[in-house]
Amino acid sequence: MASTEENPNLSDETEIEIEDDDLCPICRQLLHRPVITECSHTLCELCMTEWVDVSVTSQMTIVPLNEQPEDNISAMANLRAKCPMCRTMTSAKRSLEIEERIKGKYGGLYEKREEEAAREEEGKDVSIxxxxxxxxxxxxxxxxxxxxxxxxxxxxxxxxxxxxxxxxxxxxxxxxxxxxxxxxxxxxxxxxxxxxxxxxxxxxxxxxxxxxxxxxxxxxxxxxxxxxxxxxxxxxxxxxxxxxxxxxxxxxxxxxxxxxx
The missing domain is CATH 2.60.40.1970 (YEATS domain)
Incomplete structure (x- = not known):
């Protein structure tokens, strides 16, 4: 069943119906910077980053001695964790294909979603x-x-x-x-x-x-x-x-x- 975007900040668009597949299962809003997991779940990048629970055991990987710590690594890069939807161990990758499809499908609604996400991030007291x-x-x-x-x-x-x-x-x-x-x-x-x-x-x-x-x-x-x-x-x-x-x-x-x- 299709859903109507209920966020008041995005209400300028006239009753735009959002398909269920284009809604994040965590925040129930239009997918923003979508990532797709190995277990085939699609979520907003921020929702995935905030919800996954990471353990040392699942992450520890033997690497060459000459490898050095990297700066500014993406929050989802090589990160294996429990999926917030099915709780299986997984990793997630940014899907530009899905993002471009959503941008083309919903036009200005995605732009407003992006502006809202930026405002939320700036106003947050907590960052991951x-x-x-x-x-x-x-x-x-x-x-x-x-x-x-x-x-x-x-x-x-x-x-x-x-x-x-x-x-x-x-x-x-x-x-x-x-x-x-x-x-x-x-x-x-x-x-x-x-x-x-x-x-x-x-x-x-x-x-x-x-x-x-x-x-x-x-x-x-x-x-x-x-x-x-x-x-x-x-x-x-x-x-x-x-x-x-x-x-x-x-x-x-x-x-x-x-x-x-």
Missing amino acids: ETLTVYIGNTVVPPDLEDERGLYDWEFFVKFSDTSVVNEVEILLHETFKKPRLVRWKAPFSVRRLGWGVFVIRANVILKYGYSWISSDAEDARNARKISLPLEWELCFDGGGSQARCQLKIKNERRLARGSAR
Whole structure:
């Protein structure tokens, strides 16, 4: 069944009927910057970005050691998450084909929809951003003349934007003299000598006004979802290894500033 656009800001058009397939199933408005999921759902880009729940497990991918964090990555680029419609793991891609079809079909209505979306975005106290996180280690094998057989390794966590990170708490094996370390600024790393591999835990704590949008995030310091626990098993093969994940964070700084007034 066709629907009539009910948004008062778009009411200049005379009772334009919008086909159900052209409505976003989340906001029930004309699709804006449509994305299509692997599970064949079409949504507004912003609706998809705000509704998906991202987990570290689903995102972690082994990548070459020389790959570096990228800046300004699109919020949906390579992001795998649960679909807000069917809850299956999926990713979404912008569909210019659908967008051009809607523009041609609804003309000025889409233009007004775009203007309204821009006003909503400007007036929002909360924005959604994507942070690329790398975790891994480099390693230098022991010198053949060194009878101790110790590996020289360095564990690290890297980010596409360090300005949102307050600290990284690194938890080594309890046999180390100082098993807990806190890094307040980059590089968020620790270097040690050792002979065996083990799992290193790192808690990434965001700055005030930010929070993780992830089922893995934890509360800390009377703030919700600001700590993200990560785990990495040391790799002594080759020169080491690293993995990449792209996670969403909520930026509530504007909201926080407004509450403080």
